[in-house]
Amino acid sequence: MMHRLAFLAGLAGLIALWALAARESLPAILPGPLAVARALGLLVTDREFWAGTLLPSLGRAAAGLGLAFALGAPLGLAGWRWPAISALLAPVRLILMGIPAPILAILCILWFDGGDITVVLTVAVLLLPVFQIAIAEGMAAVDPQLAEMAQVFRVAPLRRLHRIVLPAVWTAFGPALRIAAANALRVTLLTELLSGAEGLGSAVQRAQSWLQTDQLFALVIVILALIGLAEAALTRLLRERSRP
Amino acid sequence: MRALLLFLALIPLPALAEEILLSGPPIWESAPLIELVETQPAEGVTFTFRPWASPEKLRKMVMADAPLLAVAPSPTAAVFDANGIGLKVISATITEASISIVGRGDEVASLDELQGASLALPFKGYLPDLMMRRIAAPGPESWQPRYTGSLVTAMQLLLAGKVDTAMLTEPMATLALTQDPTLVRRADLCVLWREATTLADCPPAAAVIVNATLYDRPEIREAYRTAFAALAGDPGKAAGLLARHFPDMGQAKEGFVRIRALDLPMPERADALARFYGAILDVEPAAIGGKLPDPDFYGK
Numbered sequence: 001m002m003h004r005l006a007f008l009a010g011l012a013g014l015i016a017l018w019a020l021a022a023r024e025s026l027p028a029i030l031p032g033p034l035a036v037a038r039a040l041g042l043l044v045t046d047r048e049f050w051a052g053t054l055l056p057s058l059g060r061a062a063a064g065l066g067l068a069f070a071l072g073a074p075l076g077l078a079g080w081r082w083p084a085i086s087a088l089l090a091p092v093r094l095i096l097m098g099i100p101a102p103i104l105a106i107l108c109i110l111w112f113d114g115g116d117i118t119v120v121l122t123v124a125v126l127l128l129p130v131f132q133i134a135i136a137e138g139m140a141a142v143d144p145q146l147a148e149m150a151q152v153f154r155v156a157p158l159r160r161l162h163r164i165v166l167p168a169v170w171t172a173f174g175p176a177l178r179i180a181a182a183n184a185l186r187v188t189l190l191t192e193l194l195s196g197a198e199g200l201g202s203a204v205q206r207a208q209s210w211l212q213t214d215q216l217f218a219l220v221i222v223i224l225a226l227i228g229l230a231e232a233a234l235t236r237l238l239r240e241r242s243r244p
Numbered sequence: 245m246r247a248l249l250l251f252l253a254l255i256p257l258p259a260l261a262e263e264i265l266l267s268g269p270p271i272w273e274s275a276p277l278i279e280l281v282e283t284q285p286a287e288g289v290t291f292t293f294r295p296w297a298s299p300e301k302l303r304k305m306v307m308a309d310a311p312l313l314a315v316a317p318s319p320t321a322a323v324f325d326a327n328g329i330g331l332k333v334i335s336a337t338i339t340e341a342s343i344s345i346v347g348r349g350d351e352v353a354s355l356d357e358l359q360g361a362s363l364a365l366p367f368k369g370y371l372p373d374l375m376m377r378r379i380a381a382p383g384p385e386s387w388q389p390r391y392t393g394s395l396v397t398a399m400q401l402l403l404a405g406k407v408d409t410a411m412l413t414e415p416m417a418t419l420a421l422t423q424d425p426t427l428v429r430r431a432d433l434c435v436l437w438r439e440a441t442t443l444a445d446c447p448p449a450a451a452v453i454v455n456a457t458l459y460d461r462p463e464i465r466e467a468y469r470t471a472f473a474a475l476a477g478d479p480g481k482a483a484g485l486l487a488r489h490f491p492d493m494g495q496a497k498e499g500f501v502r503i504r505a506l507d508l509p510m511p512e513r514a515d516a517l518a519r520f521y522g523a524i525l526d527v528e529p530a531a532i533g534g535k536l537p538d539p540d541f542y543g544k
Contacts, residue, residue, distance in 0.1 A: 028327035109393065110400055196367045196391035206369045209299050209320070210530050211327045 031214040039214035040221055049203075054222070057192065057199035060116060061184040064123020068180065071124065072131025079132065080139040093129045101126055105191040119191045119199075126187055127180045134176030138169030174238040181230045189223065261290040264464065267305055268315035269296060270490035272414065272500055273337045273450040275482030277315060278489065279471040286467045295489055306331050311457040313464065317371050319531045321451040322521055325541050326533020330456045332543045333510050334465050335472070336448035336517045340504040343372070343433035343449075344417040346402060347409030352431050354439065355380035355387050361408035363387045364398035369531060372411050375433060375447055377527045379440040402427070415483070415499030422498075441523050445516045448508055459543075469507060476505040514542035 015033050022032035031039075043049050079086030096104075105122045112118040142165055150160045192201025200223060207216040266281065268274025280291045296302040299320050305312050306329055315337075316324075324331055345352075345363065352358055355376075360383070365372045368391050380386045390407050392398045399420050402410035409430060412420055421427050434446035458464055475482055480501040487494035508516050521532050529535070 026328050028329065109397055110404070112406075115390070194393040195397075196393045198368060198391065202367060202391070205367055209323075210369070211299075211303075211323050211533070212530065 028211040028213050031217060035214040036217040036221070039212075040218040043215065043218045043222065053199055053203045056116075056197075057185075057188050057201070058226070060119040060192075060197075060199065061123060061188040063116075063120045064188065065127060065180060065184040067120060067124035068127035068184075069131050072128040073135045075128075076132040076135030077139065080136040086136065089132070093132065096125060097129050101187055101190055102194060105187070105194045108191070109195045115195070115197050118195055119188055119197055122191045123184050123187045127184060130176050130180050130183075131173075134172045135169065138172035139165070141171055142168040170238075174234075178231060178234045178238070181234060182227045185223070185227055185230070261288055262311070263290050263292060264311045264313060264458070265305065266291055266293045266313050267296045267302065268293075270486060270493055271315070271450070272339055272342065272479065272482050272486075272503055272505065273315045273452075275475050275485045276468060276471040277313065278485040279475055280467060282485065283471065285470065286463055289464070289467075293489060303329060306453070306455050308455075309457070312453075312455045313458060313468065314453055315450050316453050318448055318451045318517065318520060319371055319374070319524060321453050322532035322537050322541070324453075324533075325537050326535060331453045331541075332459055333451045333453055333517065333541060334543065335452040335468065335510060336508040336513070336520075337450040337452065337472075338446045338448050338506040338508065338516075339414075339450075340434050340446050340506065341432055342414045342503045343375075344412055344414075344429045345409050345431040345433065345436075346412050346417050346420050346427050347407075347430050348426050348428070349408075349430060351428070355431075355436065356385060358387045358409065358430075360384040360386065360388055362390045364390045364392050364401045364407040364410040366394055366398065367391055369528060371449060371531075372413075374524050374528055374531055375437060375449075376411065378523050379433075379436050414503060415493070415496035418499035418502075419495075443519055443523065445508075445520070446506075448517050448520050451517070465509070469509065472505070472507045476507065479503045479505055511539075511542045511544040514539070514544060517542065 018030075019033050022030045022035075027035060075085075075089060079089060101122075104126060105118075108118045108122045108125070112121060146164050147160075150164055155163075188199070189201040189204070191197070192199040193205055194201075196202055200219065204216060204219050207213070207219060266277040268277050274295075277291075278293050281293045284291060294305075296305065296314065299316075302314060302316055302320070303324060305314065306324060313334075318336060321331065321333055345358075347361065347363075349361075363376070365376065367373065368389070372395075373389065373391070376382070376387065376389070382389050387409075390401065392401060395413060395416055398407075398410040399412055399416050401407045402412075402420060403424055410420070411433065417429065421429070437443070437447055438445075452468065454461075454464075475485075480497045482500050483493055483495070483497035486496065510517070518536065521536050524532050525536060
């Protein structure tokens with residue numbers, strides 16, 4: 001209760017400071033909290049914003065995340081099972097992990113259609129190593145003695161998967177998923193900003209160039225809320241999974 | 245000691261020249277500003293040029309106390325004005341034949357003849373998109389936008405065959421044509437614009453703006469107009485001038501020679517700029533700040 005009150009007091013103080021600073025500035029430079037709340041209200045009640053901006057971005061982020069998992073998980077599994085494959089993939093993994101996201105986005109824009117495919121592929125390529133490493137490390141964390149015991153006692157494969165393998169994999173995969181989900185949205189926005197593909201990124205770009213700073217702030221709040229929601233949902237999932 | 249101080253006080257100090265900052269992006273319209281820097285034609289004034297790379301940087305320069313004369317996209321100038329950022333337009337620039345629709349196929353007299361061809365152009369809501377949407381609504385019967393992050397990307401998509409056509413400004417249109425001989429200029433945007441809007445003038449896409457410190461300075465306006473006239477007579481010269489601040493523009497001469505540049509002095513030609521804003525207001529009011537600028541904006 002005390003913590004919650006302190007949090008609310010901190011938030012109220014922040015908004016009061018913001019309101020004071022906004023009074024000394026042009027709305028186009030720093031809009032006040034009320035103006036931003038109004039812009040946020042207009043944004044979330046605008047059907048076109050949901051259909052033409054938010055959902056396309058979320059769809060691309062989810063598709064990129066799904067594709068990264070679909071490719072990264074088998075590669076991680078293969079690398080764990082056959083270390084030669086892991087070594088074979090290491091140079092590509094190092095390049096993908098080292099390449100700055102804007103550069104990869106620019107290359108994908110040049111090589112693909114500049115629209116949905118570009119954004120999905122950029123997200124997938126950047127997140128693929130995260131899942132590959134997480135699955136490989138998770139599999140390596142499986143207790144060999146426990147696995148051997150399960151084999152000796154002829155524990156059913158599904159039960160073995162559920163009781164021994166998945167809990168071990170989850171220790172590495174859970175945190176990786178949390179990071180990847182937030183990054184999927186960030187990379188989506190970045191690629192949309194660079195490619196001009198219609199979505200949250202280009203909406204931010206437009207709000208900036210038309211000096212609709214209240215709308216820009218409202219978009220930032222939407223983006224923060226989305227990342228916060230994804231984080232909260234995954235944290236809850238992680239907590240539930242880690243319960244004995 | 246007192247005599248020495250008196251002596252020093254009587255020595256005439258060299259008059260300090262007023263420094264005026266000029267700014268613009270790497271486009272033909274910025275070249276007259278660099279010509280001013282090269283020729284320094286106004287007595288007691290030193291012109292310096294500093295490019296702006298984003299509207300945000302331009303806004304900061306406009307709001308600063310230092311005297312500023314800058315080239316801005318016309319809609320950006322109107323957006324600044326609508327948001328209370330003090331500025332006036334002293335001129336607008338038309339560069340006829342500077343924007344082309346480049347692609348593979350025959351020349352077209354209207355966008356309907358593109359029959360749903362994909363057309364690469366920068367961000368939705370930016371000036372090229374606004375002009376295209378004013379000429380004809382996008383759709384499967386006319387043109388289908390493929391928004392890109394920049395004009396360069398639009399050109400690259402065209403060269404890679406990822407789009408049917410691209411809207412390109414000079415020198416990129418000429419560069420694309422030299423890179424791929426199968427490409428042609430399918431239309432001149434200026435011609436399409438006049439046809440669709442029934443306006444007499446081509447789009448005055450650039451505005452020359454000054455901040456409050458330069459509102460009443462006829463000699464600065466005169467100096468700008470003289471520099472503009474010198475370049476309008478020899479548009480290819482702009483490439484060399486721009487290359488001093490934007491090295492890549494050194495190769496732009498071939499594209500620039502075909503430009504016909506017109507200066508619209510304000511407030512005398514305010515009507516042409518106001519009609520352009522009216523046309524943009526029809527398709528996207530937010531792009532010019534939601535309303536037409538007041539007469540004061542044009543220095544009336």
